[in-house]
Amino acid sequence: MALKAGGTRNLHARVIEEIGESIVSGVLRPGEPLPGESQLAEQMSVSRTVLREALKVLAAKGLIETRQKTGMRVRDPTFWNHLDADVLSWRCAAMPTEDFVEKLVEMREIIEPAAVMAAARRRSPEQLNAIGVALDAMEDAPDLDAWAAADLQFHDAVLVATNNELLSSLFSVIETALATYFVMSARTAKNFKYSLPHHRAVYEAIRRRRPNEAAVAMRTMIADSRANMRKGKRRG
């Protein structure tokens, strides 16, 4: 486990990533004892100070466990902070199994309807307006890039309108991970606005404060985009 050459970020950030990826990808097995701090620091050509800063962060993510005299051990995956953005991103990078993507998709399909329901219940007029603005931008989008930007804006506005930072935090983490796998689902350039009616339906339900209608509209949208995603996969 030697540190990769390139990279201009902070040293400890690189160490965190290096070790974190090794653990999450399974190179370092759970229960396996890591070499001592001094030895590990030497292997990676960093000082023990920097190494320790990295180890504390990894311990905070639940990936490792340290005790005096015993040394460090990789913790069992049940203790990992699976919802941590880094852990998730390392899993995505590690050529994951198909079923991991399905788990992410399952999460999305739980969260998104719940999010629009919450937004329909609690959105303020200003928040509704922000969603409306995003929707207009989607409608007027001249090309795919503009549409993608407006789509992102729409989702963000809905997230804010939920007025529940736990929900939006979760949403954001899951979406980021999913974005690793799927290209924008409107790749077929000509009909990139195909999901506009669905977005409008969601907006209308939120405007009329109809949680159930919003959830139904969102589920319809998901079912629709599901098929499109199958075509547009990026890399195994």
Added chain:
Amino acid sequence: MALKAGGTRNLHARVIEEIGESIVSGVLRPGEPLPGESQLAEQMSVSRTVLREALKVLAAKGLIETRQKTGMRVRDPTFWNHLDADVLSWRCAAMPTEDFVEKLVEMREIIEPAAVMAAARRRSPEQLNAIGVALDAMEDAPDLDAWAAADLQFHDAVLVATNNELLSSLFSVIETALATYFVMSARTAKNFKYSLPHHRAVYEAIRRRRPNEAAVAMRTMIADSRANMRKGKRRG
């Protein structure tokens, strides 16, 4: 911000908690610049080494941001890892507003039905059996403590049966936070088994692989325990 006297844990763990709580509770405002590392270390009577280990962890949780020359700043709450177990626990400790508890409850009401649906779809025979064992233990529980233990066992077994560590991780974090606020909802000692039929209904739905029935049963159970929870609040 001086470090509290007592406590036998690691020094950096205490520093993490001290600063983390100050930030989450709002004593340190977002955007506010923290004193320099040297000065802060002196204030807390720890070495800069230890302080930095703590700062890196807090940065990983999204609470602070450090840049050379500029120093450290508290980040805007939108960047916090709201689903981090520590952040959540600090919020719970900080005499939170009522609406925070409602956000937690909302999360639970989203997750739990989804979890039992997933379990109904994908549980293995062994996982079903584990749920059944827990259910039997609940039924045979002679007193409140035994019942609480069996209840925990039941929930854990369902969690495992979802076969989605993202879901179970989320579940676990939210439940832990909620447990801070509510005493066991069966406080009225005599009828502490009142929710047994609900649990049995959930089990039956999972056994028969009926996701929708499982979700309905769970929602019924939640609605039922909602009322009980109102009575048993702990501390504002």
Added chain:
DNA sequence: AAGATCATATTTGTCAGACAAATGACAAGT
């Protein structure tokens, strides 16, 4: 021989001091 007790070595935890690198602020020059 078996078990309890203690010494020791190893590993993480903590500290102190130094220098490097980055960068905002300010002065000087055009």
Added chain:
DNA sequence: ACTTGTCATTTGTCTGACAAATATGATCTT
């Protein structure tokens, strides 16, 4: 007024040392 360059400040990194905890094995006791 604008650019350029120096400087001071703050985080980033390294080094070496000692403290505290504890697994291991040796020693002592029964």
